[in-house]
Amino acid sequence: xxxxxxxxxxxxxxxxxxxxxxxxxxxxxxxxxxxxxxxxxxxxxxxxxxxxxxxxxxxxxxxxxxxxxxxxxxxxxxxxxxxxxxxxxxxxxxxxxxxxxxxxxxxxxxxxxxxxxxxxxxxxxxxxxxxxxxxxxxxxxxxxxxxxxxxxxxxxxxxxxxxxxxxxxxxxxxxxxxxxxxxxxxxxxxxxxxxxxxxxxxxxxxxxxxxxxxxxxxxxxxxxxxxxxxxxxxxxxxxxxxxxxxxxxxxxxxxxxxxxxxxxxxxxxxxxxxxxxxxxxxxxxxxxxxxxxxxxxxxxxxxxxxxxxxxxxxxxxxxxxxxxxxxxxxxxxxxxxxxxxxxxxxxxxxxxxxxxxxxx
Numbered sequence: 626x627x628x629x630x631x632x633x634x635x636x637x638x639x640x641x642x643x644x645x646x647x648x649x650x651x652x653x654x655x656x657x658x659x660x661x662x663x664x665x666x667x668x669x670x671x672x673x674x675x676x677x678x679x680x681x682x683x684x685x686x687x688x689x690x691x692x693x694x695x696x697x698x699x700x701x702x703x704x705x706x707x708x709x710x711x712x713x714x715x716x717x718x719x720x721x722x723x724x725x726x727x728x729x730x731x732x733x734x735x736x737x738x739x740x741x742x743x744x745x746x747x748x749x750x751x752x753x754x755x756x757x758x759x760x761x762x763x764x765x766x767x768x769x770x771x772x773x774x775x776x777x778x779x780x781x782x783x784x785x786x787x788x789x790x791x792x793x794x795x796x797x798x799x800x801x802x803x804x805x806x807x808x809x810x811x812x813x814x815x816x817x818x819x820x821x822x823x824x825x826x827x828x829x830x831x832x833x834x835x836x837x838x839x840x841x842x843x844x845x846x847x848x849x850x851x852x853x854x855x856x857x858x859x860x861x862x863x864x865x866x867x868x869x870x871x872x873x874x875x876x877x878x879x880x881x882x883x884x885x886x887x888x889x890x891x892x893x894x895x896x897x898x899x900x901x902x903x904x905x906x907x908x909x910x911x912x913x914x915x916x917x918x919x920x921x922x923x924x925x926x927x928x929x930x931x932x933x934x935x936x937x938x939x940x941x942x943x944x945x946x947x948x949x950x951x952x953x954x955x956x957x958x959x960x961x962x963x964x965x966x967x968x969x970x971x972x973x974x975x976x977x978x979x980x981x982x983x984x985x
Contacts, residue, residue: 633662634682641686647698650686654702654709664713667721673757676722684729696736703730724753728766740790740839744770748832770832771815772808791838814981830874834977837864837871841970865966868973869949872980879984902983905942908935912943925968941976944969 629635640653653659670676687702707726711718727750734743751766761767772788792808815831841864912931919927931940948969 629682631666631679631682633659633666634679634686636662637683637686645686650702651705654706660709660713663710667710667714667717670717670721673722673724677725679721680723680725680729684725687729687733696733696738699733700730700737700739700742703733722753722757724750724757724764724766726750727753731766731769735787740787741836741843743787744832744836744839748828752828770828772812772835791835810978810982814985817985827874827878830871830878833867833871834974837867837970837974840864865948865969865973868970868977869945872945872973872977873949875977875980875984879980902938902942902979904936905939908939909943909946911935912940913947916944916947921962921965924965928968928972937972937975938979941972941979944972945976948973 629638636659637650637653641649666679670679683706687699687706703726707723707730727746731743731746731750734740734746747766747769751761751764751770754761754764754766758764762771769787772791788808791811908931912935915927915931916924928940928944931943
């Protein structure tokens with residue numbers, strides 16, 4: 626007896642039978658017959674629950690990769706299926722609820738150590754759930770984005786893996802010696818301020834922050850397995866730009882930012898500094914003047930000198946102030962020397978976490 630309600634999943638059930646192999650599955654979902662049936666199925670999906678049912682029925686077939694612990698195949702299968710659904714009807718694809726598909730695809734991405742892709746897909750799923758589910762923060766996608774994870778089931782281990790990954794990043798960055806800056810701190814801020822129906826831009830900044838941490842970890846892993854990657858080598862600077870924008874978003878949408886009439890980001894920095902960090906106000910211009918005329922090969926030594934003189938907060942916010950408008954200009958190449966990248970990343974991330982602590 627065929628247990629499925631949608632024609633495309635009924636078709637797979639009959640076509641695959643006892644010949645469920647990876648090749649056979651991919652051949653079937655890319656066949657014209659299957660695509661035609663998907664188009665028919667999409668025409669009768671009118672509610673979020675129906676969209677969930679459609680993808681849950683297809684999840685049964687892809688779960689075989691889950692059981693065999695072949696995360697990369699499950700990940701590719703979900704992306705392939707989503708592509709087929711989009712091609713069948715791009716307009717209806719945008720309308721149907723895809724939270725289930727994004728969640729399963731994310732889990733397979735995590736299983737295959739594609740942490741950045743997994744995080745992004747989980748955010749897509751959570752954003753989709755927010756539109757229809759008032760309790761989305763307690764649904765699996767919300768739990769993952771909030772670093773809280775389901776406590777049971779087949780997907781529990783993937784959450785623990787992601788959690789451990791972020792813990793390692795926090796431990797390995799020297800400026801995070803502040804005991805407040807740990808996963809528990811991040812989790813509490815996420816639930817209260819960043820994972821609500823109205824959080825919008827703040828949620829995007831939150832996910833970008835986690836993605837930046839994971840990206841730094843990926844760079845570290847790459848260097849570990851490439852021993853010939855010398856200290857003089859360079860790496861992409863996109864994370865620095867991302868961290869600047871994350872800090873700007875956190876300042877703009879914070880209670881202090883909303884109360885301020887400031888529009889320009891320099892004024893938002895000033896609003897924060899005036900109310901919460903007077904020590905930065907006292908020395909920011911000195912740090913700014915001292916760095917802006919130096920060659921970048923001398924920045925690390927000078928930043929360390931300023932940290933010993935004025936403290937981390939002063940240097941972190943001063944550097945963030947400089948880089949926000951200049952990061953795309955001061956590094957004329959698209960790559961940054963490794964030691965300088967690590968130093969700037971640490972300082973920008975520290976400024977972000979200080980902002981989370983003081984403003985949220």
